């Protein structure tokens with residue numbers, strides 16, 4: 001408990017976090033709900049102690065097991081793309097990692113169901129949500145490519161690892177629901193926002209991104 005308190009000093013200062021928010025605003029993130037969610041989420045508690053002094057830089061950082069915590073700008077961009085149509089009830093995330101994106105989503109949605117294929121990461125993210133009092137985030141250690149059928153349909157699906165997204169995941173979207181996912185195209189990834197309507201699916205390209213790979217099976 002003492003170490004958590006000590007780690008907070010300086011890193012959590014209003015000024016440090018505000019600087020990150022201003023940087024994101026400068027990069028085109030305008031939704032105040034998203035900017036507030038970023039300002040309210042203690043990113044330094046989602047990385048190892050050795051990296052906590054860099055937690056409010058706008059960059060991806062290693063979280064162990066070859067994985068990374070997403071760049072704040074990309075987290076903000078995905079969150080903005082998800083809430084554009086209003087506050088989602090249920091959100092599914094594929095790729096819990098550190099839990100940072102899920103924690104940001106937890107302040108803009110009613111409930112977040114997040115899946116992670118590496119058991120160690122799922123376990124530590126679960127502990128973080130518990131100690132932060134985030135009771136609306138549910139973690140499952142599984143291959144997220146299958147979604148979370150017992151909780152479907154979802155108002156939003158957020159994929160935070162890049163690859164070939166199975167079409168069957170779209171079946172777990174509610175009508176009017178949105179999926180935001182980094183799709184592999186050749187050696188590059190594009191962030192695609194797909195909206196489900198009564199008549200089908202509409203796709204929108206949000207630009208180039210770089211995510212760790214989406215892999216099958218569990219570890």
Ligand code: SAH
Nearest residue numbers: 069095097098100101116117144160214215
């Ligand atoms: N959202 C995370 C980003 C973590 S990196 C954060 O904010 O920290 C992406 C994560 O996706 C990795 O932890 C990786 O293990 C996980 N992943 C990759 N393929 C997966 C799959 N099929 N199912 C669930 N998790 C997966």
